[in-house]
Amino acid sequence: MKTLSLGYSPCPNDTFIFYALTHGKVDTENLKFKEVLLDVETLNQKALNTELDLTKISYHAFGHLREKYCLLKAGGAIGRGCGPLVVAKNEYTIEELRGKKIAIPGRLTTAYLLLQLFNRAMSHEPSAVLVMPFNKIMEAIVKEEVDAGLIIHESRFTYSSYGLKKVIDLGDWWEQETGLPIPLGCIIARRSLGGGLIHKINKILRKSVEYALDNKDEPMTYVKQYAQELSGDVIKQHIDLYVNDYSIDVGQEGEKAVTELILRAEDAGIIPKINEAL
Numbered sequence: 001m002k003t004l005s006l007g008y009s010p011c012p013n014d015t016f017i018f019y020a021l022t023h024g025k026v027d028t029e030n031l032k033f034k035e036v037l038l039d040v041e042t043l044n045q046k047a048l049n050t051e052l053d054l055t056k057i058s059y060h061a062f063g064h065l066r067e068k069y070c071l072l073k074a075g076g077a078i079g080r081g082c083g084p085l086v087v088a089k090n091e092y093t094i095e096e097l098r099g100k101k102i103a104i105p106g107r108l109t110t111a112y113l114l115l116q117l118f119n120r121a122m123s124h125e126p127s128a129v130l131v132m133p134f135n136k137i138m139e140a141i142v143k144e145e146v147d148a149g150l151i152i153h154e155s156r157f158t159y160s161s162y163g164l165k166k167v168i169d170l171g172d173w174w175e176q177e178t179g180l181p182i183p184l185g186c187i188i189a190r191r192s193l194g195g196g197l198i199h200k201i202n203k204i205l206r207k208s209v210e211y212a213l214d215n216k217d218e219p220m221t222y223v224k225q226y227a228q229e230l231s232g233d234v235i236k237q238h239i240d241l242y243v244n245d246y247s248i249d250v251g252q253e254g255e256k257a258v259t260e261l262i263l264r265a266e267d268a269g270i271i272p273k274i275n276e277a278l
Contacts, residue, residue: 004193004201006033007043007055010226011153012235013242014056017075019219020211021204028204037226039133040185041106048108053190054201058106059183060113063262063271068191070198071250071258074206075187078246078254083171083182084111085156087164088148089141094119094168098128100147105134110184110261111152114170117264138162152184154230154238180257181246209247 006022008014015037020026022035036043036052044061046052050068062071086094086102098119104112107129130146137149142162151159159166171182187205189198212219220235227235246254265271 001030001032002197003032003034004053005036005051005055007036007038007046007052008187009040009043009056010037011040012223012227012230012238013077013247015223015226016212016219016239016243017205017209017247019208019222021208023222025211025218026204026207029200031201031204041109041131041134044106044108047188050190053193054187056185056187058108058110058113058185059258059261060110060265060271061108062186062188063113063265064108065188066274069188070191072187072189072198072202072205073250074202074209074248076183076247076250076254077185077242078181078183078250078257079242079244080175080181081171082156082184082241083169083174084109084114084150084152084184085159085169085171086115086148086150086167087138087141087159088167089144089164090147091165092148092167097148097167101128101130101145103130103132103137103140103146103149105137105150105152106131109152110182111150111170113261113265113270114174114182115150116270117268118168118170118173120268138164154234157234157237178257178260180260181253183254183258183261184242186250186258206248209243213243213248 008018040058043055044057047055047057047065134152137151138159140146141149174182189201266273
């Protein structure tokens with residue numbers, strides 16, 4: 001039996017997607033997966049060092065990893081109405097935030113890439129950008145340690161309860177700009193595993209997603225184990241938003257969205273231009 005390292009985050013959409021695969025609910029075809037649960041920015045960094053066979057990462061990070069890793073069609077997070085938000089305690093326009101302290105969940109997150117694409121000045125003012133864990137950002141804004149924050153994951157459901165105000169929805173901006181869904185996170189596999197094994201892994205991963213969607217209540221004990229600070233309603237909202245048809249198969253529209261994101265990042269000089277296919 002071959003063992004593969006598998007990285008994913010403790011966020012509800014990831015634990016939901018990987019539940020069946022890691023709990024013997026689908027046939028893994030003589031493959032064993034050793035899960036590594038870490039926040040997505042840590043997974044991004046591990047992938048840069050090629051430490052994991054398979055891992056969930058941000059699409060921004062994937063732009064830097066295309067030579068060593070390939071994109072799996074199943075398991076990712078692409079959608080509409082699910083993009084990152086910039087929020088603040090005070091009423092600001094995005095222009096008024098220039099030069100102020102903005103907390104971000106990681107320099108390789110898709111959220112930060114979108115912020116850079118929206119407002120290129122942000123990438124030229126690194127002193128104004130503070131990196132911190134995504135679940136600490138709203139508290140930092142409330143305590144006025146930063147002027148604003150770039151929030152992701154379930155924070156989009158809870159920011160108003162902190163008394164925070166939306167400055168911009170970067171997902172809305174992307175959709176209006178391109179007409180495409182927003183690619184947030186993906187599952188990648190080391191190219192050195194070989195095409196046959198990668199195809200098998202993708203097939204197993206798709207079965208895991210389909211099992212979870214067909215048995216939505218069953219994974220919840222596992223999901224809640226890693227989402228103890230979230231209410232059941234927020235967990236359900238999170239899964240409903242981030243696990244969808246694109247999670248079963250990225251499809252033609254999803255691939256078009258990923259290509260558009262990467263091309264824009266290349267043109268902006270944020271990620272290197274390479275010829276490697278998705």
